[in-house]
Structure formats: structure tokens, C-alpha cells
Amino acid sequence: MQTTTxxxxxxxxxxxxxxxxxxLGALGRLExxxxxxxxxxxxxxxxxxxxxxxxxxxxxxxxxxxLVNPYPQAVTAQMVLNFLSGGxxxxxxxxxxxxxxxxxxxxxxxxFETNSNGFAGKLVSKKIGYGTRNYIExxxxxxxxxxxxxxxxxxxxxxxxxxxxxxxxxxxxxxxxTSSAALIMSYITGIPVDECTGRGTGVNDEQFKRKKETLxxxxxxxxxxITASQSPLTILQHVGGYEIAMLTGAYLKAAELKMVILVxxxxxxxxxxxxxxxxxxxxxxxxxxxxxxxxxxxxxLEYLGAEPLLQLGMRLGEGTxxxxxxxxxQSAVNFLREMADFESAGVSKGGDI
Amino acid sequence: MQTTTxxxxxxxxxxxxxxxxxxLGALGRLExxxxxxxxxxxxxxxxxxxxxxxxxxxxxxxxxxxLVNPYPQAVTAQMVLNFLSGGxxxxxxxxxxxxxxxxxxxxxxxxFETNSNGFAGKLVSKKIGYGTRNYIExxxxxxxxxxxxxxxxxxxxxxxxxxxxxxxxxxxxxxxxTSSAALIMSYITGIPVDECTGRGTGVNDEQFKRKKETLxxxxxxxxxxITASQSPLTILQHVGGYEIAMLTGAYLKAAELKMVILVxxxxxxxxxxxxxxxxxxxxxxxxxxxxxxxxxxxxxLEYLGAEPLLQLGMRLGEGTxxxxxxxxxQSAVNFLREMADFESAGVSKGGDI
Numbered sequence: 015m016q017t018t019t020x021x022x023x024x025x026x027x028x029x030x031x032x033x034x035x036x037x038l039g040a041l042g043r044l045e046x047x048x049x050x051x052x053x054x055x056x057x058x059x060x061x062x063x064x065x066x067x068x069x070x071x072x073x074x075x076x077x078x079x080x081l082v083n084p085y086p087q088a089v090t091a092q093m094v095l096n097f098l099s100g101g102x103x104x105x106x107x108x109x110x111x112x113x114x115x116x117x118x119x120x121x122x123x124x125x126f127e128t129n130s131n132g133f134a135g136k137l138v139s140k141k142i143g144y145g146t147r148n149y150i151e152x153x154x155x156x157x158x159x160x161x162x163x164x165x166x167x168x169x170x171x172x173x174x175x176x177x178x179x180x181x182x183x184x185x186x187x188x189x190x191x192t193s194s195a196a197l198i199m200s201y202i203t204g205i206p207v208d209e210c211t212g213r214g215t216g217v218n219d220e221q222f223k224r225k226k227e228t229l230x231x232x233x234x235x236x237x238x239x240i241t242a243s244q245s246p247l248t249i250l251q252h253v254g255g256y257e258i259a260m261l262t263g264a265y266l267k268a269a270e271l272k273m274v275i276l277v278x279x280x281x282x283x284x285x286x287x288x289x290x291x292x293x294x295x296x297x298x299x300x301x302x303x304x305x306x307x308x309x310x311x312x313x314x315l316e317y318l319g320a321e322p323l324l325q326l327g328m329r330l331g332e333g334t335x336x337x338x339x340x341x342x343x344q345s346a347v348n349f350l351r352e353m354a355d356f357e358s359a360g361v362s363k364g365g366d367i
Numbered sequence: 368m369q370t371t372t373x374x375x376x377x378x379x380x381x382x383x384x385x386x387x388x389x390x391l392g393a394l395g396r397l398e399x400x401x402x403x404x405x406x407x408x409x410x411x412x413x414x415x416x417x418x419x420x421x422x423x424x425x426x427x428x429x430x431x432x433x434l435v436n437p438y439p440q441a442v443t444a445q446m447v448l449n450f451l452s453g454g455x456x457x458x459x460x461x462x463x464x465x466x467x468x469x470x471x472x473x474x475x476x477x478x479f480e481t482n483s484n485g486f487a488g489k490l491v492s493k494k495i496g497y498g499t500r501n502y503i504e505x506x507x508x509x510x511x512x513x514x515x516x517x518x519x520x521x522x523x524x525x526x527x528x529x530x531x532x533x534x535x536x537x538x539x540x541x542x543x544x545t546s547s548a549a550l551i552m553s554y555i556t557g558i559p560v561d562e563c564t565g566r567g568t569g570v571n572d573e574q575f576k577r578k579k580e581t582l583x584x585x586x587x588x589x590x591x592x593i594t595a596s597q598s599p600l601t602i603l604q605h606v607g608g609y610e611i612a613m614l615t616g617a618y619l620k621a622a623e624l625k626m627v628i629l630v631x632x633x634x635x636x637x638x639x640x641x642x643x644x645x646x647x648x649x650x651x652x653x654x655x656x657x658x659x660x661x662x663x664x665x666x667x668l669e670y671l672g673a674e675p676l677l678q679l680g681m682r683l684g685e686g687t688x689x690x691x692x693x694x695x696x697q698s699a700v701n702f703l704r705e706m707a708d709f710e711s712a713g714v715s716k717g718g719d720i
Contacts, residue, residue, distance in 0.1 A: 035449050036456055037438075041687075042660055042680030085390075085715065092714040096388050101707025103389055110701050111694065307395055323679070326695070327395030334394075341464065341694040342679070348463050354454025361445040362438065 027052040033355040043323065047301060047346035054272055054298055055180075062274065062347050064179040065340060066114035067104060067333040068170060068264065069097065070186050072121040072257030073145030075154060077190030081228040084217055087145070090189045091124035093332075097187075098126070098137060103330055104185060107337035114179070118170055120163060121145060121256030122188075140166035142256045149232050153239075153252040154194070160251040160259050167263025175271045183276035183303070183340065184264055184285075185333020186257050193229055195284035196310060197253040200233060201240055202287045203317045207233045212280065212309030246291035254288075261285035262292070269296040276336035276343065279306035279329065283314045290318070303339030304328060380405040386708040396676065400654060400699035407625055407651055408533075415627065415700050417532040418693060419467035420457060420686040421523060421617065422450065423539050425474040425610035426498030428507060430543030434581040437570055440498070443542045444477035446685075450540075451479070451490060456683055457538060460690035467532070471523055473516060474498060474609030493519035495609045502585050506592075506605040507547070513604040513612050520616025528624045536629035536656070536693065537617055537638075538686020539610050546582055548637035549663060550606040553586060554593055555640045556670045560586045565633065565662030599644035607641070614638035615645070622649035629689035629696065632659035632682065636667045643671075656692030657681060 031045050032038055039045060051060045071094050077087040096102045097117045100109075108115040118138045119126055123145040126137060142163050146154040155163070174182065196210040203210075211226045236252040250259055262285045268275050269289075277286055277300050289296045302320040305312050307329035315322055323339045356363050384398050385391055392398060404413045424447050430440040449455045450470045453462075461468040471491045472479055476498040479490060495516050499507040508516070527535065549563040556563075564579045589605040603612055615638045621628050622642075630636055630653050642649045655673040658665050660682035668675055676692045709716050 034456070035446070035454060036683050040660075040681065040683040041456065042682070044679065044681070089715050092712070093388070096707060096712045096714055099707070099712070101388060101712045103387070103394065103702055103706055106701050106705045107698055109705075110698060307393075324695075325678070326397065326676070328393065328397065329395070330389050330393040338695060338698060342691060345460055345463060345691060348459050349456055352459045352462075353456055354449060354452070359445070359449045359452070359454045361449055362442050 023053060023056065023058070024049070026058050030058050030350060034349065034353040035356055035359045035361045036353070041349060044342065044346040044349060047343055048350040050301065051274055051347060052350070054274065059351060060347055062181045062344060064114060064177065065181040065183070066116055066174055066179050067108055067183045067185055067337055068116045068118060068174070069104060069333050070118045070120045070167065070257035070260045070264070072188045072191070072255045073123040074188055074190035074194060074255050075146045075148030076150060076193055078145070079148060079150065081150070082193040082225045083190045084221055085189050087123060087189050090187055091122050093187050094119065094122055094124070094126065102332060103334050104332035104337060107334055111337060111340050113183070113337060113340060116170070116174070118260060120166070120260045138170060140170065140260065142166070146255050149236065149253050150228065153236070154254055155251050155256070155259070157251055159256070160247060160254070163256050163259030164263035167260030168267035170260070171264045171267040171271070171273070175273060179273070181274040181276070182268055183278060183333045183336025184261055184282050185278050185336060186261060186281045186331055188255055188257050191255055191258065191281050192308060193225065194253055194255050194258055195281040196229055197233055198249055198258070198284040198287060199310060199314055201249045202246070202291060203314070205313060209313065210310045246288045250288055258285045262288045265289035265296050266293055269293065269299040273299060274301060274343070275299045276301050276303045276339055278303060278333050278336040279331055280308040280311040280314070281331060283311060287314065301339070301343055304335035306335065376406060376409065376411070377402070379411050383411050383703060387702065387706040388709055388712045388714045389706070394702060397695065397699040397702060400696055401703040403654065404627055404700060405703070407627065412704060413700055415534045415697060417467060417530065418534040418536070419469055419527055419532050420461055420536045420538055420690055421469045421471060421527070422457060422686050423471045423473045423520065423610035423613045423617070425541045425544070425608045426476040427541055427543035427547060427608050428499045428501035429503060429546055431498070432501060432503065434503070435546040435578045436543045437574055438542050440476060440542050443540055444475050446540050447472065447475055447477070447479060455685060456687050457685040457690060460687060464690060464693050466536070466690060466693060469523070469527070471613060473519070473613045491523060493523065493613065495519070499608050502589065502606050503581065506589070507607055508604050508609070508612070510604055512609070513600060513607070516609050516612030517616035520613030521620035523613070524617045524620040524624070524626070528626060532626070534627040534629070535621055536631060536686045536689025537614055537635050538631050538689060539614060539634045539684055541608055541610050544608055544611065544634050545661060546578065547606055547608050547611055548634040549582055550586055551602055551611070551637040551640060552663060552667055554602045555599070555644060556667070558666060562666065563663045599641045603641055611638045615641045618642035618649050619646055622646065622652040626652060627654060627696065628652045629654050629656045629692055631656060631686050631689040632684055633661040633664040633667070634684060636664060640667065654692070654696055657688035659688065
């Protein structure tokens, strides 16, 4: 139920939006976003300060089997090194958009200490382990690891907020993590695993069939424990991953701090499904940047009632969808803050003719 | 038919795109745009230089009748003054995106000479007259005015290109110009006027009914002359406007100069329908920025086989859709130029598992 205060704020925001020198509603989705951010920040004069993309990277035991992923597990570490040297897509887009970039080692099977020189952004080590266990055989993480990873994700966001950042896009890197995301999606939404499973990164027909069979097997293995506990934590522990757990914590902390959150693609939205199960208020902070080309993401968004800003057929992860949507979100705040109103600009309002 | 050279260039561009550190095709529409711009510029290393939004403004005789527009005609001039003082949406978005902004007086019913002080952008006077004639009674323009306006639009673009600009977004301002656009669309596509007519800016149900009736009447009045001539110039002359004629010229010149053109909304796409009828090669330069909320634009885009980058329900004109799409287009070029390839980054390519 809305308080009188938030109703009044909503009216004040709508008044400010409607008095800009444009026809009513003519900025479409940008007006919705301006309203959302104003309500979130509790002001008719919202600001976006020190926006960052935070990429959580982790390895997955399942990837060692090669049953679900055509790229070798080593690519997770190679791509983190690529982030560090500035050569990945997310580097290019963050540079272009003047977005800060933080890469978090959530649990990559590699030691980065000696390799982080020269990185334009920041490598944060929150390593829980050198990759999760293989969930074809056992739970991917221990309960302790799961909690530690959630807390680490929260800490990364709290540290960013302490530096003044109030807007984040969340991204990920982890060979095999579309499989975790598909399983999480299936457990939470009730949509059959088969329909949640996409080709991920470069899977051919035969590999795709094997991926679906493997995930169905994993789904059945962990179903009893998950059904018994009725807790999203159990889903996360059994079939998640270090980076997905940190993402979950990151959503929770960012929402608690009233930060604007740009939701990226399939894996990061799977983490949002978990965070939302823990605290539904997290949705108030979320702006859905794009609908990924990865099978399943559109259904996830539909399940959440989310309307993504972009549909560009992108399926890269790394937070690249969030980075692409960033200027639209900035524009939503800028029109509210910077456009003239009818009176000050001396422009006649429309009326009867 | 493609030449061997352009086939080779296409292969070279595809090779460069596919060797970036990302799965094949993972950047979706951005990859298509990178290809398009590379082919247009004839290089695997395309660049976007000094991008500008060019807004052509003009008044329409029909607007004086109040039959099609709830806003008074004077708003065209008031909004140009708003552009000059930096308070309009397009000012805010150009400022944010570091886009140059040029406003062209194509034929506004006002003298701006003494009011252009302090404008961050540039006001270019190409005034053909103080508004067109009312096409309910007669042709909107003379043949001489039509040709002069097309030439003026070409000159604006040639001047920009001479300063090094190779990428433009085209916008417009003109009370009543959605009506011109609807008529042009109907003549060119054969879609009934009724289906081409939208609410434009803030039209209620009763006004909308009158707008459609008025436009059907205008359509019938000019149909004999247009059918007799079989020329897009006749359509432009009879039901177009000064700003629409300049837009038509702008498309033709920009395409001739191999500039990247960001197509905006309903009115600017109507001008493109005319330009395309005069020279179909103009399409090679066009990137469709968004699908406007204005009724009819989606059908126009479908007619052109165009897939717009954004669907944000915006319907403001001024080139605002083009400005919103600009960072996506810049990202397409940037990933091609700046991302590392697999070999240099030491990242394994996907393969069999």
C-alpha cells in the first residue's frame, strides 16, 4: 500500500514530467524510468552518480565435464585477463559511456594477483574457491560458501556505495553458467528445464541435446532437497555458482541502499529471481536493460512482468546489455532535470481547437 | 549486384567481427550495424566523425485552420526558440551524447534573426517562406519552392560534410506535419489514408475523427495531379512542407556522400519514402533508430523492410529517436575498432567438446 508521501511524490513527479516542453507522454518509456528513479530516490530531482558495471566471474564444476559447454573452462580466466587488459566488449562499452568497471573474482580457477597490472578498472578478489563442485554429482557449493558469497556480493556493492555510486549494472562471466541459470529458472518459475535451456555460447544441435539431457538429470538429482527446504538459498547452493551467489547478494544490498540497478541478461536475471524470492522489494530498484538472444531470457522477463528497454539480439553477458541501456537511463534523468517547462520556455500548451 | 570488391570487403568485415573475443554473433544487431557502416565507408576500419543532429523546422498552411492540430501553429516558432535557448528534449540528448545540433529554419512563420543569441548550436536560415499554403485548397508549395527546398537541404548536409561530419541524425519540427507525413505515406505505399493517420501531438477522439476526414479530403483533391505525374516530386509539392522537402534533399545528399544516416520517426521516415523513390541507394546509408509511438510509423518501417533499433514508445520528433539510438551505433563501430581478437587476447575459441 502506498503512503500519502509516496502518492504525493508520484503526483509531483508526474507534474514535473508533464510540464516539460513536449506533448504528454511523448518520451514514452523514458518517462516511466524517470518516474521509477524519482520514486526510488524519493525526490523530484533524481541524480545518477558514479555509475558502475560490476562483473562477477566464477568457474563451474560442470564445465570441467564438457557436457554443457563448447568453450573450455579456462576461458573464464582468459576472459577475466581480457577484462584486465581492456580488450573485451564490456571494456569498450564502459570506456565509451564513461562507466566505471569493477571485475570481481568470485571463484575463478586461476590466480590473478600478478596479472592485474595496467587494468583501467579494478579487480576485486572475493575468491570463494577455484570453481564450484560438479552438480551432476553433488551440490555445487556448501552452505557456508553460499552465505560467504552472498555476503561478499553485498560488500562489493556497499563499498561502491560508500564511494558515492548510486547506479550499477550487474554482469557476469563464467563458462557453464547458462546451465546454472536454466536450472535456477526452472526451480523458481516451474517452467520445465527443457524450455529454460538455451544454447548458451556456441552450442551446436548435438551439444544442445546433450546439454538439455544433462540439465534434466541435475534437476532431478537436486529436486528432493530443494522441495524439502522451500528456500531459494538451497537452489543457489545446489545448482548455482559463486558469481551467481555474489550477484544475488549484490541485488539485495543495492536495493537496500536504493541504488538503481540495470539488470543485464539470462544469468544475471536468474540471480535476480533468487534475490526477489528473498526480498521482493528488490524489484523497485530494477531497470531491465535488454532481452537477451539466449533462449529462456524472454520467458524469465515475462515471468517477472518486466519490459526490457532493448531487444538487440545480444547474448554476451559481461554486463554488456546493461552498458548499452545506460545512456537511455541517463537520458530519462536528464530530460527530467534539464528540459525547460512550458511556462519558462514560453511555449503554448495544446488544448481544444 | 555486388562487385567482387564489396564481396571481399564483406568477408573481411565478417572475419574481423567473428575474431573479436565473443561468441559468434553474440553482439546481435550491433554486428549488423558494424557490417553496414563498414560496407558504406568501404573499409574494415570505419569511423564516425563529428556526428550531428539536424532539425529542419517549417510551418504548414493546414495548421492555420486548426483542423488537424490541437497545438497552435505558433508553437513551431516557440519550439525553435526553445531549441535556441537549449531547453528542448533534443538539446538535452545532444548535450548528453556530445552530438552537434543544427537547427534549420526551412520556413517557419517567424523571424529568428534577433533571437539566436546564446544558442549552443547553430541556427541556419534557409527560409523558403512563412509557412506553406493550405493543401485543403491548393498545392502546399510551388514547384520552384519544392526544388529550392530540396537544394537547401542538400546544401546543409554538404556544408556539414565539408567540416568533416560523416554521420547525421535527421529531425523535424512543424505543427501539423504528421498530416503531411500521413498523406505522403498513403500516396507512396498505397495504404489507405485512414490507416496512415495518427493522433500526432495530443489529439482527442473527436479531433482525430476530424483529422482523418480532413486528410481524406486532401488526399482526393490532389490524387489526379499525383496520378498524372507519377513523380514523388509532385507528392512533395502538393502535400509536403518546406522542412519535409529539405529532409528529402538531406537524405539524397547524405547518401551520395556515403554518410551514415540515423532515421528518426514518422515525419522523417515519410521524407525518406520520397527520397527513396528518387534514389533507392539512399537506403544503404540508413539506420532506423526507433519505432515511434505515432500510429503509422510501424507500418512505414514494415513497408521499408526496416528493423528499428529502439521501441520506446517515443513520439516527439526533433530527432530525439535518432539521438537515443546514437550510442548504439557508436558502440557498433567501437567494438569493431577496439575489441581484442582471440589471438591477441590469448582467449580460446569455442569448438567441439
